[in-house]
Amino acid sequence: MAMDVVDYEIFGNEMQYVEVELDPGEAAVGEAGVMMYMQDGIQMDTIFGDGSAQQSGLFGKLLGAGKRLLTGESLFTTIYHNEGSGKRRVAFAAPYPGKIVPVDLSTIGGTLICQKDSFLAAAKGVSLGIAFQKKIGVGLFGGEGFIMQKLDGDGMAFIHAGGTLLEKTLAPGETLRVDTGCVVAFQPSVDFDIQYAGKIKTALFGGEGLFFATLTGPGKVWLQSLPLSRMADRIVMASRVVQGGGGKESTSLLGGIGLGSLLGDDD
């Protein structure tokens, strides 16, 4: 098939950005704060919801808004549409070192479940839903695996994986056990479950959580070697060491006022 030569192009090695080419009238949806540049003729618009057909009704919009509020996401999405007469480009940049993964939703059955921080951009019409893992165990112990983003449609979507990307297709029944933070995305046919690591000792002294995710095929999974949370932890830890104990701690919860402060202050 020799149709459009270039619809998108990914630049860079460890700090990538993706350039998306829009035909006149075409549009892309981007997560807030990831746009890098756009050519003349591209208009930016902030809309309520995600601009997909699934959220067209008032109720659908409200439901979507409620979910987004609940999960701490922005109520609005930004749409970039080409108002010019020729092809125009807009670029979205990865927020931290890693790889940008282009996913053609039409080739994977129309639905992709991804971690909510990893979504970068998509063709307009792709619905950006919030999907809770409907397993309370995941909610309680899975941490990052609980609130996912569900991309529906048949266009391109771009997600971001921290560090190095592992793209793996699981055969029927094939199982992979991963740290929940390392799961970037998976097809809905993949079973996602939370498993107890089994050994308290491992949990206490191994440094990782008590629980990990089990992914069972068939279906494709995308894993990242560097979850943002892991990097953030290290940075916070390092900054504490540099500061030398973190400075003055606040007074204890219980020891606030006593006789001393009574005599010292005057209402």
Next chain:
Amino acid sequence: MNDAPVPARYYPPSGDAHGHPALLRWEGGHLLVAPEDSDQLRISAASLRAEARGFNHSQWAIAWPGEGGEHLLIVADAAIAPLRATAPALFATGTHAQRKTHRRFGLGVTALILLPLLLIAGIFLAVEPLADRVVEHIPPSIEKQIGEAVLARTRLDSKLIEQGPALDALQLIGKRLARPGEDLRFYLAERPDINAFAAPGGVVVVYSGLMKQADSAEDVAGVLAHEIAHVELRHSLRQIVRSAGLRVIVSALFGDYGALGSWGAQLGELKFSRDAEREADARGLQRLAEAHIDPQGMLRFFETLARSENGAAAAVPTVFSTHPATAERIERLREALASHPAGTPQPIPVDWQAVRQALPDTRP
């Protein structure tokens, strides 16, 4: 019959992990599987198994045994309707599992939302009984500390009158009110407010404004008897603990009463329940009777204050702002006095006019 083909992904037993796009439809008790890139398969419905799986059970796995192992089809829940319409029994178990997942999730989320709310409600309900328990266990040494704290605070806020006829009169009244072996200490603060309060640990503070306003030593004795009764009945402690809240209660349960002391400083502003006031009135009358002090003084003083309160609205706080002299309360006092005539009272030998003149003029 619905013959629109259903899109699926087909995984043959020995095939690769990727699977192959395929279209499905029923044909007379058989499922026709048409993979995009291989020959069509025809499987008897009897050999099929179906279960809901994948993310939130949003996918269907349809499997059947073959020569090299198991064949598998994955169909999205959104597309399954035509297949299910023809063979509902095949999908019954999976549908049940789907419903269970959704229901469980709903219950779980409800519980997660309700649990903290219930916890908070429980804590609020438990504050009063907890406060009472803490109060039961406060040792006398802590009461003493609270008393000292209140005294220290009073010294900060106002000048204590250290000598003179007014202080002498107060000490005299105090000596009469104290029971044998009871350690009550009376202090006179130079303040225009018509106020007095007793703190745990036997500290009683009277404002000069109250003595200036009272008509006799018996009046003052009546008010003080009432205030001391609040301490005796541990009303003050209970109010301190209740108003101080959970933090103080928790630290007190662990033996740290320090925070209580600072709250004790607000003793002059404590409000008591109507029941507590009634109790304190009764207990106060009892003390007056024991001390052979004319109990009419208590009633008289409250009546005087009730009148002056109604008249010129006093700009300064009075004992009445925290111990309201309701008509009902005065009436009950009057009845109590009528039904229990208090023997022959021995007057408190004080030249009250001299006491009042010795006090600084408080009315601006």
